[in-house]
Amino acid sequence: MDADTLALENLDRWWFFYRKGLITRRELFQAVLAAGSAAGAAGLVPASTGAPRAWPVARAAAAAAKDTVTLHLNSDLPNLDPHMHILREEIITMYHMFNNLGTRDLKTMKIGPDLATSWKIVSPTAWEMDLRQGVKFHNGDVFTADTVKFNYDRVLNPAEKSPQRGNHDAIDHVEVLGPYKVRIVTKRPYPIFVERLQNFQMVPEKYVKDKGDAYVAEHPVGTGPYKFVDWKRGSEINVVRNDDYWGPKPAIPHAKFRIITDVATAVAELLAGNVDIVRYVPTDQIATINRSGRATAKVQKILRVEYVALDAAGRSGSNPFQDKRVRQAANYAIDADLYLKRLQPGGDRTPAALNPMHFGFDPSIPPYAHDPDAARKLLAEAGYKNGFDARWLTSNLGMPSYQNVYDAMAQDLAGAGIRAKQQFIQATQTLVDLITSSKAGPMFGFSWGSYSVFDADGLYWDCFHPTSNLSYWHHPRFAELIEAARGTIDPDLRRRFYASAQKIVHEDAPVIFLWGFHSVFGASTAIDWTPEPDEIVRLYNVRPHQA
């Protein structure tokens, strides 16, 4: 037993002695000081050299078996109904209590079986699926083909007002072919059908019908590796291991999702040992975390990409970016490779806005080089020899240390003649409102996670198709190409269409191309875990670290 534990233990003995009159008040005081300063000095001195000191009691507890794994969420969830939200935080939480029909194999990045054991396409607009048998929900209900039909009907039903309806609106209806076999009929050929399987959780039919949506939204029942325990609103969500789980059981019996809105607080909790995984760590905290000895910073490339959209279509009014040469000039003006090297924990350049991890990405397209002379020449050709001013709407879109990058970009753009004035918008939702109401031009930042769909359609359709209210670019040939790619399931044909589409996007430059993020996670040294590239943290894969 070391000195300060001894001092702690003896403190109540000292008090006892004092009450009995065996020691004077002075001696008691000295004992308290000694205990306090021993701990304090021991605590403070190493703290100043960077290694925090655990109270002996806390250390003992940590050495015991790791009972709970804790993930930090940066906002509270609106509900616990997997069909009624659009938040990444909730996708992650729901993944623990529910299963999907398919799930991504993180080694091959392909969708493999989960609640569905196999699927095949039987016609361009129909898929047949075999379902896993012997799967029970946490309340004992059985998972069958009827469950699948119920879930699709529920999310597609306009009366339910599910915000995820648009994700599945290519599906026309589901037919039950047997107790564990379904046919899913689509309205048109639906090439990303399989990708979408990994983000649609299955809820129990009888439970939802009996209890109603409002109850189910606070008492989730799924088939997943963890069971719901409680939800202290604004504070935390607790789940416990499902010992009847049909798949591999999680190594750690309890999991907790702690809601901490301020990232500095979350990092503090990581360093204190109360939180095991923190997402979106600011890059300036990487060194602090790695020095602490209690956690390490892990960088992982993720699907999310960012770009600066230019108002090519003139949705917000006429502006210089309607000229292709001006848009190309903007791309030549910035030095993305330098920003990636100096201001980012890494990143993958996106020469045509697609992330290299999107299916259909064409690696043969070179990204724009940093060429301020070319930029100035193009601007002069377009008639802007003396440059021009432009308002640039920015927000926190998930890029690590974004403000440094934006400032560097503004400087480089101004050097070429494009005097971009940043206007920072606090709430991303407000920026999105402006974008969808055509008020965001001539320049605005944007990022897109593609709903974890690792397919070019997951980005191109929502961000660049002329009918999308997020797109400030109307290119008929591009639209034809992605419509064709969407309308067939032949992967080689799709690749060809997307290759042509990417050449158009690259050359026409509707945006200033930035990069796919390398996101920074903080992970406690008490666990073994690697960050997932699809932005879905899986606590059921976490193992306690064996020292």
Added chain:
Amino acid sequence: MTLTARLGRNLVRAVVVLFGISVITFVLSHVIGDPVSVLLPLDAPASTRASYRHEMGLDRPIAAQYLAFAEDTVQGRFGDSFLVKKPAIALIAERIPRTLLLTAAGMVIAVTIAFPLGILSAYRRRSLVDSTSIAVAVAGAAIPIYWLGLMLQIALGVHLHWLPPSGYGSWRHLVLPAFTLGVFLAPVTMRLVRSGMIEVLNQEYVRTARAKGLPEGRVLLRHAFRNMLIPVLTVLGLQFGQLMGGAVITETVFAWPGVASLVVQAIQSSDFPVTQAAVMILAVIILVVNLSVDTVAGTLDPRLRA
């Protein structure tokens, strides 16, 4: 004026203030964001948006929307939160006790720091105690509450492990945020106590008390302190509003799930019902506190009756 007359008049003033606050809240929250975009997926077609807007009554003229809002507010109906689909008032009711606990604890700590220091400073003017107290007060007023909270969190929570760095659940979780709030409030309070005491100590009745031969302690505490108390308490009541402001930052830094952090999240997500309800309810609480303090002060000291 009689007590009831004063109460009545103060109530009327409070209602007028509330009306003004409701108008400002309503206008501001409609300027910040568009709730339709919050609720519908990004690719919702324009027709869906239009019908949604109509369902929520957002296409009526703004004056009509305000009247409907005012009518509902008076009856306590703030509508359902846009994000959570529960009545806004339920979400706030859940969290208000936690914020009140935090602000009360902060007030207690502020008073514990400020009163003894203030009295001592006034009593021993221009001594070392006085200079130090003033220096500490200035430093305390200058230190940003966010930085202070963070430093306490890192020092006592992360490095020393004496207290949990954030969260809610036990008395241990209350210590750091309450202390941060207390330190935030203490400097002004200390200065007030000090100047109040100085003024009182110069009064004739204090000299009389000393001349009578009363021990110094009794002079200080029984005579001077009580008379200084009333104006100080009045200002403390007014400081309650400051406390709420401090609570916004404290609750965020310490992940304290109170109503102040709820308001911040509601504003950032354009959740109108919760924003409006929270602001109105907080305004009511602050008004009630001020009203009570005014009335009590007026009752105790007739010179304060306006």
